[in-house]
Amino acid sequence: xxQGTVQNKDSFLNNIAEKLGRERRTTGVERPDYQxxxxxxxxxxxxxxxxxxxxxxxxxxxxxxxxxxxxEDLPKVLDEAIKEYGAEKASIWDDPRFSSxxxxxxxxxxxxxxxxxxxxxxxIRISEQADVGITFADYTLxxxxxxxxxxxxxxxxxxxxxxxxxxxxxxxSTIVPRMSQVTxxxxxxxxxxxxxxxxINFISxxxxxxxxxLNLVVGxxxxxxxxxxxxxxx
Amino acid sequence: xxxxxxxxxxxxxVEKGLSDTHMRETVRGAQGRLHTNKAKAEEELGNWxxxxxxxxxxxxxxxxxxxxxxxxxxxxxVKNGGHVYFAETPEEANAYVEEIAAKKEAKKIxxxxxxxxEEISMxxxxxxxxxxxxxxxxxxxxxxxxxxxxxxxxxxxxxxKNKEQIRETFERLKGYDKSxxxxxxxxxxxxxxxxxxxxxxxxxxxxxxxxxESGSISLVTNEGNARLATTIPKTxxxxxxxxxxxxxxxxxxxMVNMLCRSAVGQKLTxxxxxxxxxxxxxxxxxxxxxxxxxxxxxxxxxLGTAFQSALHCIRCAACINVCPVxxxxxxxxxxxxxxxxxxxxLSPLLEGYEDHKELPYAxxxxxxxxxxxxxxxxxxxHLIEHRKIIAEExxxxxxxxxxxxxxxxxxxxxxxxxxxxxxxxxLMFSPFSKEGTINKGPxxxxxxxxxxxxxxxxxxxxxxxxxxxxxxxx
Numbered sequence: 001x002x003q004g005t006v007q008n009k010d011s012f013l014n015n016i017a018e019k020l021g022r023e024r025r026t027t028g029v030e031r032p033d034y035q036x037x038x039x040x041x042x043x044x045x046x047x048x049x050x051x052x053x054x055x056x057x058x059x060x061x062x063x064x065x066x067x068x069x070x071x072e073d074l075p076k077v078l079d080e081a082i083k084e085y086g087a088e089k090a091s092i093w094d095d096p097r098f099s100s101x102x103x104x105x106x107x108x109x110x111x112x113x114x115x116x117x118x119x120x121x122x123x124i125r126i127s128e129q130a131d132v133g134i135t136f137a138d139y140t141l142x143x144x145x146x147x148x149x150x151x152x153x154x155x156x157x158x159x160x161x162x163x164x165x166x167x168x169x170x171x172x173s174t175i176v177p178r179m180s181q182v183t184x185x186x187x188x189x190x191x192x193x194x195x196x197x198x199x200i201n202f203i204s205x206x207x208x209x210x211x212x213x214l215n216l217v218v219g220x221x222x223x224x225x226x227x228x229x230x231x232x233x234x
Numbered sequence: 235x236x237x238x239x240x241x242x243x244x245x246x247x248v249e250k251g252l253s254d255t256h257m258r259e260t261v262r263g264a265q266g267r268l269h270t271n272k273a274k275a276e277e278e279l280g281n282w283x284x285x286x287x288x289x290x291x292x293x294x295x296x297x298x299x300x301x302x303x304x305x306x307x308x309x310x311x312v313k314n315g316g317h318v319y320f321a322e323t324p325e326e327a328n329a330y331v332e333e334i335a336a337k338k339e340a341k342k343i344x345x346x347x348x349x350x351x352e353e354i355s356m357x358x359x360x361x362x363x364x365x366x367x368x369x370x371x372x373x374x375x376x377x378x379x380x381x382x383x384x385x386x387x388x389x390x391x392x393x394x395k396n397k398e399q400i401r402e403t404f405e406r407l408k409g410y411d412k413s414x415x416x417x418x419x420x421x422x423x424x425x426x427x428x429x430x431x432x433x434x435x436x437x438x439x440x441x442x443x444x445x446x447e448s449g450s451i452s453l454v455t456n457e458g459n460a461r462l463a464t465t466i467p468k469t470x471x472x473x474x475x476x477x478x479x480x481x482x483x484x485x486x487x488x489m490v491n492m493l494c495r496s497a498v499g500q501k502l503t504x505x506x507x508x509x510x511x512x513x514x515x516x517x518x519x520x521x522x523x524x525x526x527x528x529x530x531x532x533x534x535x536x537l538g539t540a541f542q543s544a545l546h547c548i549r550c551a552a553c554i555n556v557c558p559v560x561x562x563x564x565x566x567x568x569x570x571x572x573x574x575x576x577x578x579x580l581s582p583l584l585e586g587y588e589d590h591k592e593l594p595y596a597x598x599x600x601x602x603x604x605x606x607x608x609x610x611x612x613x614x615x616h617l618i619e620h621r622k623i624i625a626e627e628x629x630x631x632x633x634x635x636x637x638x639x640x641x642x643x644x645x646x647x648x649x650x651x652x653x654x655x656x657x658x659x660x661l662m663f664s665p666f667s668k669e670g671t672i673n674k675g676p677x678x679x680x681x682x683x684x685x686x687x688x689x690x691x692x693x694x695x696x697x698x699x700x701x702x703x704x705x706x707x708x
Binding site for chain 2: 004005006009013017024025032035042115123125141145151162184190197202207209213219
């Protein structure tokens with residue numbers, strides 16, 4: 001990737017330093033050892049089963065449908081979920097987990113488009129025309145009912161956004177208590193010099209708005225309904 | 235629009251707000267609901283004060299080292315292939331964005347909600363150049379098609395409009411023919427806007443928090459419009475106030491948590507998006523070109539002053555949602571795109587006292603704002619500090635007498651405000667009073683009640699008592 005450009009930096013930052021009444025700081029700033037760190041106390045000692053219970057309860061709050069299945073029954077349960085939404089065309093990630101979770105034949109269906117397979121980079125348009133987008137979760141946050149998607153390459157960010165419905169496939173091995181565990185991992189990767197994926201989504205249910213008299217309306221610019229399929233992969 | 239909205243005087247704006255029963259009813263309902271939701275979200279955590287302490291510490295540390303973190307941010311954006319422009323003035327920021335639009339021969343620009351672009355009138359600048367600029371946040375969209383009606387709340391910009399007014403706007407301007415049901419209205423906006431997204435040449439967003447360590451920006455939304463604006467168009471421009479930054483993803487976690495809970499009472503909003511643009515090799519969506527514009531516009535003048543903590547603000551509007559003055563006069567009365575307590579503190583700092591000198595007096599100093607603030611900005615103390623400065627200035631120009639009683643004067647000169655202030659006093663002080671006295675008073679009363687008690691406001695106002703007494707007598 002070619003380097004970008006930066007303009008007006010020094011005059012801007014020198015002015016800040018001057019207003020703060022000191023020399024400009026370019027090195028040696030350490031993050032404080034924060035006195036209070038309540039984020040690590042949340043559900044710290046919960047088992048996976050307890051976290052799953054919290055997640056399921058939160059899904060009611062965020063208007064998200066939930067299904068539970070074994071790895072074995074996943075193809076059947078996914079089919080049911082798609083049918084319940086009356087969906088036909090699906091847009092899915094190009095993700096090896098589709099085959100490792102027994103969904104190879106599903107991914108090969110003619111009404112299923114795999115991200116990156118479209119000719120002439122028409123992937124966005126095809127995803128936009130799909131009824132349902134399907135991705136795996138990279139992490140899942142029990143507290144807020146959130147799936148975390150590390151997009152990039154075959155994992156297009158459009159898939160969880162443009163189709164009318166969204167289905168997240170959640171292996172139970174991806175569940176953590178809250179956002180803190182995931183952001184710590186991203187922080188550690190960044191500290192080790194890795195480039196953070198260009199788009200990370202924390203998705204908690206379908207899109208919604210309360211801009212009209214604060215009445216909650218589910219389904220605005222993103223998917224109008226969302227379903228989480230919890231897969232017991234332990 | 236610039237920060238200042240409208241040309242009416244403060245008194246006229248307040249009188250208009252007080253007489254707008256539609257607006258007042260909507261605002262009252264909204265405040266109640268938002269407040270209840272926030273209280274529930276605080277309670278769920280159990281140790282809200284610890285979270286506030288941590289958040290305050292994060293914000294204070296970041297602002298104290300702002301030059302360091304902004305440099306780290308810009309270096310990382312550049313390393314990832316993005317472009318950074320530091321703009322001291324609105325003119326500089328707009329000129330840079332105009333230049334990109336011209337280079338891209340952009341016709342259509344889709345925007346997700348951004349207060350800072352409102353502050354610097356970016357839409358107007360781009361429109362002058364012949365670009366069509368479309369707001370995609372539902373509330374902003376409603377305001378934009380209604381002849382650029384100004385926002386009245388920083389989280390729910392169209393809060394002053396009720397659904398019937400919105401239906402009428404859609405019908406008159408967009409040929410809408412369905413009911414005033416919010417679901418139908420929203421569905422209509424979705425359809426109208428989806429095609430715009432697919433055709434847009436440039437997506438413009440604000441920034442909730444930038445992350446210095448990785449050159450990332452985060453966007454906190456429920457509707458998904460910010461995701462669309464950063465997924466489809468080939469060029470993305472994100473504009474941030476220079477203080478909207480955290481050191482690492484670990485601090486981002488805490489601040490996003492506080493923002494979602496304080497703004498809308500959600501644990502997390504539907505979409506928290508972390509973008510480290512532009513797209514990488516092999517990606518088929520996301521912007522090919524990413525520009526980050528970092529705006530000062532008067533913020534640096536607040537650094538190193540008694541008001542520095544005002545820059546800790548994360549724009550959650552919790553202070554607005556508890557403010558008894560906002561409740562009665564509504565957002566437009568403040569004459570600034572930043573209304574409520576934080577607006578009364580920030581507007582004079584960013585744009586000077588000339589246009590906003592009444593705002594520090596549009597407060598009962600009840601300190602509900604300070605208590606509600608998730609990053610512990612002492613808002614009511616800042617308002618007192620403003621009053622001191624204004625009084626000092628006025629003294630120099632020998633108008634001291636007039637302004638010594640300014641707070642009372644403004645309230646008393648508007649019958650509505652005066653009535654409101656006297657009516658709400660017992661209620662506002664009820665959490666602090668016991669058996670008719672206040673022993674631990676909020677805000678400015680604290681100094682007094684630390685050493686002695688203060689009588690709680692009588693439930694019956696003097697005016698009512700006098701009226702009744704006259705009735706009894708006659």
